[in-house]
Amino acid sequence: xxxxxxxxxxxxxxxxxxxxxxxxxxxxxxxxxxxxxxxxxxxxxxxxxxxxxxxxxxxxxxxxxxxxxxxxxxxxxxxxxxxxxxxxxxxxx
Numbered sequence: 907x908x909x910x911x912x913x914x915x916x917x918x919x920x921x922x923x924x925x926x927x928x929x930x931x932x933x934x935x936x937x938x939x940x941x942x943x944x945x946x947x948x949x950x951x952x953x954x955x956x957x958x959x960x961x962x963x964x965x966x967x968x969x970x971x972x973x974x975x976x977x978x979x980x981x982x983x984x985x986x987x988x989x990x991x992x993x994x995x996x997x998x999x
Contacts, residue, residue, distance in 0.1 A: 925948070941957075944994070953993075955994055969984040
């Protein structure tokens with residue numbers, strides 16, 4: 907069973923458009939130079955899960971792999987800061 911390590915730092919970038927609240931990875935992801943991040947998108951007022959590469963080379967390699975996946979369906983070009991972005995939704999009753 908793979909376990910994840912949570913990194914509890916907050917990264918602010920792009921002047922309050924996004925805040926990375928938590929990033930997490932495991933040994934496999936670190937070996938691939940990847941990590942996940944829970945991101946607060948201030949302009950859309952929502953939370954997102956991002957898969958992020960360590961540098962542009964890694965980002966482009968994984969975009970080539972993931973661009974045809976159901977997760978990127980309908981997306982014509984690579985997201986600016988991640989290879990994969992998924993909106994975290996909750997249903998209110």
